[in-house]
Amino acid sequence: MEHQMSQSIEGMERHLKLRQGFFKDLLADDDWSFVIKLSSLFEAACTQALVKRLGKPELEEELGWLDMANHRFGKVRLLESLGAITKGQYDTLTELATLRNTFVHQVGHVNSTISEYLQSLSIQRRNEIIKKFTPPVQGDIVIGGHKIEIKTFVNDNIKLAIWLACYDILACLHLDFTYSELEHITNSYQRINEHLKSLSVSFKSNIGKIK
DSSP: OHHHHHHHHHHHHHHTTOOTTHHHHGGGSOHHHHHHHHHHHHHHHHHHHHHHHHTOGGGHHHHHTSOSSOTTTSHHHHHHHTTSSOHHHHHHHHHHHHHHHHHHHOGGGGGSOHHHHHHTSOHHHHHHHHHHTOOSOSSOEEETTEEEOHHHHHHHSHHHHHHHHHHHHHHHHHHHHHHHHHHHHHHHHHHHHHHHHHHHHHHHHHHHHHO
């Protein structure tokens, strides 16, 4: 399963014309760059996911101009409505968009970390963010034989937690790409076969009239 997900990430990088390892290397960036690059990556990935789901490559530019996280008609909302992502993945991506806007529009965050930003928030808001960036794992995290409660892990390793949660979503989006492409190809073949059958019936009918 891990190998399949890794291949999906590499496939997404190729599809978006990014160098191999781009996503992995985001962890080495400072937190400000990490948030901006990760958000940009998902802006592009979500646009492509919509194009694939709708089977409308001619709408790529228009879909690209949609807001990322508008709760009524943003890219993430449309993807959830189309069944390309889950409600939990929707929450993660909308929270990432919110974090990105905060970091972009408040220049003082350029030298701060995500952890420092979380500490400046109310406990309630901090817990909301931690919940939305919690990776989809079952039970506690085990590191070096020690069990760590998932909430504690996310709070203490928020950047890594965001990366892990987004790793899962990016892999799922690429799998959805593949499924959507195969579905559209299958539908095209079905339409061609139906057209050929119709032509065959018409041809036989005309031959009968000639006789």
